[in-house]
Amino acid sequence: MSDSKNGAWRQLWSTFFEKSWPMWVGGILLATLNICLFLVKSPWGGSGSYINWGQNLYKLLGMFHLEGTQPITLHLYGLLGVMTVLGAFAGALLSREFAIRIPPLGEMVKGLIGGILMALGCTIGKGCTVGGFLSGIPALSGGAIFLAIGFALGAFLALRYLLWEMEKLPKFGMGKSCTLLAAKGKGGIWQPLLGVAVVAFLIIGASLFYKTSGVLTWFAIIGLLLGLICQRSRFCVTRSFREPFMTGESEAPVAIMAALAVGLFGFTVIKYMGINSGFPGGVRAVATTWVNPNFWLNGLIGGTIFGIGMVIAGGCAVGTLWRMGEGQIKLWFAGLGFTLMAPISVKFIAPWFLHILPDSAQKAVFLPDSLNYWGAVLLLSVILIFWYIFVKWNERTGKFSAI
Amino acid sequence: MNFDETLDCKGLSCPMPILKLAKAMKALDSGKVLELLGTDPGSKNDIPAWCEKTGNEFLGMEDEAGVNKFYIKKA
Numbered sequence: 001m002s003d004s005k006n007g008a009w010r011q012l013w014s015t016f017f018e019k020s021w022p023m024w025v026g027g028i029l030l031a032t033l034n035i036c037l038f039l040v041k042s043p044w045g046g047s048g049s050y051i052n053w054g055q056n057l058y059k060l061l062g063m064f065h066l067e068g069t070q071p072i073t074l075h076l077y078g079l080l081g082v083m084t085v086l087g088a089f090a091g092a093l094l095s096r097e098f099a100i101r102i103p104p105l106g107e108m109v110k111g112l113i114g115g116i117l118m119a120l121g122c123t124i125g126k127g128c129t130v131g132g133f134l135s136g137i138p139a140l141s142g143g144a145i146f147l148a149i150g151f152a153l154g155a156f157l158a159l160r161y162l163l164w165e166m167e168k169l170p171k172f173g174m175g176k177s178c179t180l181l182a183a184k185g186k187g188g189i190w191q192p193l194l195g196v197a198v199v200a201f202l203i204i205g206a207s208l209f210y211k212t213s214g215v216l217t218w219f220a221i222i223g224l225l226l227g228l229i230c231q232r233s234r235f236c237v238t239r240s241f242r243e244p245f246m247t248g249e250s251e252a253p254v255a256i257m258a259a260l261a262v263g264l265f266g267f268t269v270i271k272y273m274g275i276n277s278g279f280p281g282g283v284r285a286v287a288t289t290w291v292n293p294n295f296w297l298n299g300l301i302g303g304t305i306f307g308i309g310m311v312i313a314g315g316c317a318v319g320t321l322w323r324m325g326e327g328q329i330k331l332w333f334a335g336l337g338f339t340l341m342a343p344i345s346v347k348f349i350a351p352w353f354l355h356i357l358p359d360s361a362q363k364a365v366f367l368p369d370s371l372n373y374w375g376a377v378l379l380l381s382v383i384l385i386f387w388y389i390f391v392k393w394n395e396r397t398g399k400f401s402a403i
Numbered sequence: 404m405n406f407d408e409t410l411d412c413k414g415l416s417c418p419m420p421i422l423k424l425a426k427a428m429k430a431l432d433s434g435k436v437l438e439l440l441g442t443d444p445g446s447k448n449d450i451p452a453w454c455e456k457t458g459n460e461f462l463g464m465e466d467e468a469g470v471n472k473f474y475i476k477k478a
Contacts, residue, residue, distance in 0.1 A: 182469025
């Protein structure tokens with residue numbers, strides 16, 4: 001009796017923390033949490049975390065007149081990002097996958113450069129792979145489509161660079177590496193024990209925010225879950241754009257399509273019904289939430305720069321957050337580059353660039369304005385179906401795949 | 404396990420292990436076995452999946468002192 005009881009618990013634990021979850025399961029769960037974030041206040045995004053962290057850093061150093069910056073613990077996305085890192089840390093510990101993985105020097109340089117490019121791309125293009133795309137498509141934003149084309153173009157170019165680097169500069173990413181604190185073989189029981197403690201500590205920590213704001217509490221708890229789910233399902237938007245050009249496998253793009261389809265449904269309900277719109281101008285404000293003025297060339301250029309950065313770094317804004325929690329030092333450098341460059345780009349580089357770009361290339365396009373809700377959802381669904389047909393065809397034929 | 408060549412991907416993160424594996428396998432003769440040393444948790448899924456897709460034989464994985472050792476036989 002007690003044996004089969006233990007067996008059932010063991011099976012439950014194994015389901016969650018022994019093998020990684022299929023990426024599409026992660027996609028559906030993450031999209032559901034993204035809908036919850038929108039219901040609480042506003043949708044999921046990655047780049048806002050780095051912008052807030054960087055502004056706090058420069059405020060501390062007394063640079064760039066950032067006195068008005070909100071502290072990380074009071075900023076929705078500053079906090080969400082920290083909790084995503086910690087949630088992934090917990091997920092990696094629970095599954096005994098945590099280790100400090102120090103790569104060769106060249107890889108750390110690539111992480112830093114990739115992070116800098118992502119900071120430039122998301123501030124110029126007004127969105128990253130998560131806020132601009134994974135939330136932007138469900139938000140029925142026309143610019144999100146051009147961001148996505150940019151991501152694909154950037155991923156293609158950066159993959160060409162990585163292949164060139166392997167041929168021409170084979171020493172660049174080689175050299176001394178080192179791994180610390182790994183769970184060895186069947187041992188390393190300290191990792192899951194610490195993981196349970198981290199989760200308990202974070203939930204207690206999140207509940208303390210309730211005195212300040214219930215919205216912050218929910219962002220903290222959802223951030224924790226986002227990080228944990230991303231780590232367990234190895235949810236990677238970068239991969240979904242890169243893989244068709246690399247191995248051709250379709251698992252990652254299909255997982256992103258699952259997330260987009262669920263998000264599209266939930267966001268459309270919220271926008272159509274005008275949920276939480278009980279304030280002056282609320283109905284329009286909710287409907288146009290996260291419809292950024294990046295249609296069309298603006299999104300395309302920003303997306304391309306971001307796409308190059310994410311493939312060189314090995315993770316987009318959110319992909320970097322959860323890999324930081326897992327102990328990948330290359331991604332700590334990507335996060336550092338992102339954090340250092342984002343506030344500088346927000347203040348100096350993006351405004352200059354947007355000034356020289358014509359207004360007709362940076363419009364906010366809310367698709368239902370011209371197509372109504374049915375037409376907008378239909379258009380985006382058809383795009384998803386064609387994308388699915390393309391990745392499946394490419395997986396079979398390898399026409400666009402380099403290896 | 405016996406192997407003919409070894410490829411060090413310790414400390415490298417996605418996608419570098421798969422890119423290096425694809426390049427190393429090109430240079431390998433049919434029937435030879437490659438050992439790949441890696442620390443990226445993603446490789447546990449990626450390497451068997453890549454082998455299945457490319458028709459190379461995935462012989463198995465050993466976990467030793469925090470380093471995963473993957474064995475792949477060239478088709």
